Amino acid sequence: MVTTIGMGVMTGVTKVKVKTCTGCKESLPISEFNKDRSRADGLRDRCRKCGSGQAKKYRNSEQGRNARQQYLKKYNISEHGRQVKSKYQKQYRGTPRGKEVERRGQLKYLYGLTPEQYQQMYLSQDGCCGICKEHRSEEERHFDIDCDPNTGEVRGLLCWKCNQMLGRYENGHNFKQELVDQFEEYIAVGVLKEE
Ligand SMILES: [Zn+2]
Ligand SMILES: [Zn+2]
Numbered sequence: 063m064v065t066t067i068g069m070g071v072m073t074g075v076t077k078v079k080v081k082t083c084t085g086c087k088e089s090l091p092i093s094e095f096n097k098d099r100s101r102a103d104g105l106r107d108r109c110r111k112c113g114s115g116q117a118k119k120y121r122n123s124e125q126g127r128n129a130r131q132q133y134l135k136k137y138n139i140s141e142h143g144r145q146v147k148s149k150y151q152k153q154y155r156g157t158p159r160g161k162e163v164e165r166r167g168q169l170k171y172l173y174g175l176t177p178e179q180y181q182q183m184y185l186s187q188d189g190c191c192g193i194c195k196e197h198r199s200e201e202e203r204h205f206d207i208d209c210d211p212n213t214g215e216v217r218g219l220l221c222w223k224c225n226q227m228l229g230r231y232e233n234g235h236n237f238k239q240e241l242v243d244q245f246e247e248y249i250a251v252g253v254l255k256e257e
Contacts, residue, residue, distance in 0.1 A: 064092055064103050081105060085112025165204075173207050173216055180207075183219050191221035193228065 064081045067089075079092045085108040095105040096113060106113055120126040137143040154160040162177075169175045184205070190197050191205065198205060198221065205219035211232060220228065231237065 064105070065089075083107070083109040083112055085109065085116070169207075173209065175207070175216060180204075180219075183216075187219055191224050192218040193220055193224040196221055 064079050066077050066079050080089045081092050081095055081103070082089050083095075088109070090109050092105060094109045094111070096110060097104055098106045101107070108116060121130070138147065155164055166177055169177060169180060184200070188197075189199065192208065203222075206222050206225035208217045208220045208225055208228065209215060210217055211229075227237075
């Protein structure tokens with residue numbers, strides 16, 4: 063119940079609305095109470111201080127923990143929860159830590175490698191593509207990982223171009239014929255002068 067009392071008798075009376083807290087039994091200004099629309103006076107029964115103590119006790123209780131888990135479960139499958147989660151995941155993936163975790167997962171999942179094993183291969187190839195020997199610094203895009211198409215065994219690191227070419231080569235692609243065709247076509251349209 064909210065009552066109005068006069069405070070500050072010495073300096074001139076100011077009317078202050080107060081309410082008695084059911085926790086600490088003190089009469090406190092209503093600003094010390096959180097709002098609660100379901101109550102007749104629109105305020106919680108306990109002051110903020112008592113309320114937060116009680117909330118803490120509840121959070122740490124078995125019942126409180128279960129309730130929170132239930133709530134989180136519901137929240138995570140809700141539309142809003144999913145949106146927040148995917149937004150968070152996107153943000154996280156953009157961070158250095160997120161990128162590292164993602165790369166670690168991909169290496170493990172796709173090649174059964176750890177980033178440390180990748181790094182060892184990188185160093186043993188002097189940071190160069192295994193075929194064209196083009197050097198690539200560690201900050202640049204990572205090398206492709208060359209795997210035996212039959213066994214899946216990791217063979218080495220290649221630049222993207224060489225990895226593509228190797229794939230075609232292993233599929234029996236006739237590069238020599240393709241090159242001859244391309245050059246001849248280039249000559250045929252008159253761009254390249256034949257020696
Ligand atoms: Zn209180
Ligand atoms: Zn290469």
